[in-house]
Amino acid sequence: MESSGSAVSNHALESTGGGCQWDVGDKAKLCRFLCYGTEGDLYTAREEGSVSLENAGALLSLLQEGRGSEVVEEIKRFSQDGRAVRLSTAIFALALCSQHSELKTRQAAFKAVREVCRDPAHLFAFIQYKKELKEGMKCGIWGRALRKAVSDWYNEQDAMSLAAAVTKCKQRGGWSHQDLLRLAHTKPARDAIALISKYVTKGWKEVQDAYADKENSEEVVKVLSYLEVVEKVKHSCDETEVIMLIEEHKLEREQLLTDHLKSKQVWRALLKEMPLHLVLKILGKMTSNKVLEPGSSETEIVCDRIQSESALKKAKIHPFSILLASENYKRGQGYQGKTKWEPDSGVLKAMDSAFYKSFATVKEDGRHDADRVLFCLQNVEPVGKRFVVAVDVSTSLSSVVPGTAISTAVAAAAITMIFARTEAEVDVLAFSEGAVVPCSLSAHMTLAEATAELVKIPSGSTDCTLPITWALDNGKSVDVFIILTNNPLWTFTVSPVESLKKHREISGANSKLVMCGLTSIGHSITDTEDRGLLSVSGFDLGALSVIRNLSQDLI
Structure with a gap:
C-alpha cells in the first residue's frame, strides 16, 4: 500500500486554493x-x-x-x-x-x-x-x-x-x-409517461376513459395494470384482497390506507418485500402490535432476513446501523409516543448475528494464519490509512450517547471494532491517569468482550493529547487520530493543534485529528483554521461518514 504520509492529495491542494x-x-x-x-x-x-x-x-x-x-x-x-x-x-x-x-x-x-x-x-x-x-x-x-x-x-x-x-x-x-x-x-416524451401524467393531473377515471378502447403498447399496458392495482387497493376494505394485491404486485405501505395498516395480516404481507433498513426501524412497532410474537413464523422470517449475509449486502446495512437498531429495540420503548414492547430474545439474537455478519472475512495476500486475518465491511471499502483509535477512559463510560439507546462504552467498543476489522493499519489505545494504559482490544473480539475490556480500566484525569504523544514516543507515523471521550468539555495541558503539528513535522505524515465527544452537545476542539482537525458532537452513522471523508481529504 502506498504511504499516505508522502504528500497531500491533489484534491486537498485544490481545496486549499494553493495556500498552506x-x-x-x-x-x-x-x-x-x-x-x-x-x-x-x-x-x-x-x-x-x-x-x-x-x-x-x-x-x-x-x-x-x-x-x-x-x-x-x-x-x-x-x-x-x-x-x-x-x-x-x-x-x-x-x-x-x-x-x-x-x-x-x-x-x-x-x-x-x-x-x-x-x-x-x-x-x-x-x-x-x-x-x-x-x-x-x-x-x-x-x-x-x-x-x-x-x-x-x-x-x-x-x-x-x-x-x-x-x-x-x-x-x-x-x-x-x-x-x-x-x-x-411538461410534454410527455412517450406514451407511458403521458399515461402517468394524465393519471397524476386528471385522475384514474379519466385514464380509464382515455385508454379503454385504445390499442396500447406493451409498456402502456404494464403501467395501466399497475395503476389499476394501486387504485384497487385504495378502495378495498377486503383484508384478503389487500394481502393478495400486496403479495402479487409488491405494493409498499405508502400505497396503502391507514386502515389497512391496522391489520396484522397486512403487515405480515408487507414484511416479505419490505426493505431491510425499514424492517430494522419498525421492529419495536411490529412487536408492540403483535405482528412479531415469540416463536411465530413471522418472527422466524424476520430473523432470517436480518441475519442473511446476502440481504445485508444488498441493503448496504452498516454494522453501526444494526447496533443502533438493536439497542433501540432492546430498550422496549419508542422515543416518541407511548409505544412499548417486550423485546423478543430471538430478534435480539438475530440482530447480534447480523452485526458480525455485516463484516466479511478477508485474508491478506492469501495468508491463512490467524494473526493476518482482516475483515472488510460488506458495503464499505477500507480507507487505507494508518489509524490510531484512542478511548478516553478517564471518566465513566456508563452514560448514553445523546439521541440513542446506546451506552458510551458500547459505542466506543463498536467504533474501535469497525476500524480494527476494516483497516490494515490500526492501533487501538486507551488512556487514563495521565498516560496511555494497556488495552488488548483486537479485531477478533466480540462486541461484549471489547466493551468489557474498556470498562475494566480504572478512570482518572483526562489529557486528550496523550495518543499523539504515544505515537511520537513510539515512532509511529499516523494519518488519522480518532479520540473517543466521554467528557462533555475538553481541557488540555498542551494544545492538540500544537501536538498534531509536532507529529506532522517529526513523522512527515499528513496527520489529522478527530475528537469525538460521545456525550457532547456541541463543543469544538478549539477555534482553529487547521483543516486537519475536526470535532464530532455525539455520535451516529453520519459521524463515520464524516471521518471517512476527512481521512480521504474530501472535506
Missing part, C-alpha cells in the same frame, strides 16, 4: 457544507437543522469567482458517492446554483437535477428551496430552464419506476406531482 495545505480554504468549506451542512469544523450528530445562506458563505464566494461549474460537480460527487451525510444540503446548494447570474452555472445546475434529485422527495425539496431563495436572489422560478429540467426529470424515468414513485410519494413540503407537471408544462 492545512489552511481552510473556500473549497474545503464548501465540501464541509455539502457533507454535513456547516462550514465549521464541528459535526453534530443527529442534528438536521435548516439549511440557509448563512452557512453557505464559501459557496457564494466560489460562485462570485466564476467557479460555479466546479461547485456543481462537487455537489454531484457528494450526492452520488454517498459522501453527503445530509442530502438536503446538496439539494439546497444545487438550487442556489440554478439561480446564479452566470449562465454557465445555471445550465450546469439544471443539467444535474436528475442526477442529484433521485426521487420525488428530492425534487420537491429542490423546488421549495428555489421558492425560498426567490426573493433573496431577485429572480423568478418557473423560467424555461426549470420547466425543461422538471420535464426531463419525468421524461427520462423508467415508466414503471415512475409509476411506483408517484404513487408512493405523492406530495411533500406543499408540492405535488400535479403542481410540477402543470407548472413545467
Whole structure:
C-alpha cells in the first residue's frame, strides 16, 4: 500500500486554493457544507437543522469567482458517492446554483437535477428551496430552464419506476406531482409517461376513459395494470384482497390506507418485500402490535432476513446501523409516543448475528494464519490509512450517547471494532491517569468482550493529547487520530493543534485529528483554521461518514 504520509492529495491542494495545505480554504468549506451542512469544523450528530445562506458563505464566494461549474460537480460527487451525510444540503446548494447570474452555472445546475434529485422527495425539496431563495436572489422560478429540467426529470424515468414513485410519494413540503407537471408544462416524451401524467393531473377515471378502447403498447399496458392495482387497493376494505394485491404486485405501505395498516395480516404481507433498513426501524412497532410474537413464523422470517449475509449486502446495512437498531429495540420503548414492547430474545439474537455478519472475512495476500486475518465491511471499502483509535477512559463510560439507546462504552467498543476489522493499519489505545494504559482490544473480539475490556480500566484525569504523544514516543507515523471521550468539555495541558503539528513535522505524515465527544452537545476542539482537525458532537452513522471523508481529504 502506498504511504499516505508522502504528500497531500491533489484534491486537498485544490481545496486549499494553493495556500498552506492545512489552511481552510473556500473549497474545503464548501465540501464541509455539502457533507454535513456547516462550514465549521464541528459535526453534530443527529442534528438536521435548516439549511440557509448563512452557512453557505464559501459557496457564494466560489460562485462570485466564476467557479460555479466546479461547485456543481462537487455537489454531484457528494450526492452520488454517498459522501453527503445530509442530502438536503446538496439539494439546497444545487438550487442556489440554478439561480446564479452566470449562465454557465445555471445550465450546469439544471443539467444535474436528475442526477442529484433521485426521487420525488428530492425534487420537491429542490423546488421549495428555489421558492425560498426567490426573493433573496431577485429572480423568478418557473423560467424555461426549470420547466425543461422538471420535464426531463419525468421524461427520462423508467415508466414503471415512475409509476411506483408517484404513487408512493405523492406530495411533500406543499408540492405535488400535479403542481410540477402543470407548472413545467411538461410534454410527455412517450406514451407511458403521458399515461402517468394524465393519471397524476386528471385522475384514474379519466385514464380509464382515455385508454379503454385504445390499442396500447406493451409498456402502456404494464403501467395501466399497475395503476389499476394501486387504485384497487385504495378502495378495498377486503383484508384478503389487500394481502393478495400486496403479495402479487409488491405494493409498499405508502400505497396503502391507514386502515389497512391496522391489520396484522397486512403487515405480515408487507414484511416479505419490505426493505431491510425499514424492517430494522419498525421492529419495536411490529412487536408492540403483535405482528412479531415469540416463536411465530413471522418472527422466524424476520430473523432470517436480518441475519442473511446476502440481504445485508444488498441493503448496504452498516454494522453501526444494526447496533443502533438493536439497542433501540432492546430498550422496549419508542422515543416518541407511548409505544412499548417486550423485546423478543430471538430478534435480539438475530440482530447480534447480523452485526458480525455485516463484516466479511478477508485474508491478506492469501495468508491463512490467524494473526493476518482482516475483515472488510460488506458495503464499505477500507480507507487505507494508518489509524490510531484512542478511548478516553478517564471518566465513566456508563452514560448514553445523546439521541440513542446506546451506552458510551458500547459505542466506543463498536467504533474501535469497525476500524480494527476494516483497516490494515490500526492501533487501538486507551488512556487514563495521565498516560496511555494497556488495552488488548483486537479485531477478533466480540462486541461484549471489547466493551468489557474498556470498562475494566480504572478512570482518572483526562489529557486528550496523550495518543499523539504515544505515537511520537513510539515512532509511529499516523494519518488519522480518532479520540473517543466521554467528557462533555475538553481541557488540555498542551494544545492538540500544537501536538498534531509536532507529529506532522517529526513523522512527515499528513496527520489529522478527530475528537469525538460521545456525550457532547456541541463543543469544538478549539477555534482553529487547521483543516486537519475536526470535532464530532455525539455520535451516529453520519459521524463515520464524516471521518471517512476527512481521512480521504474530501472535506
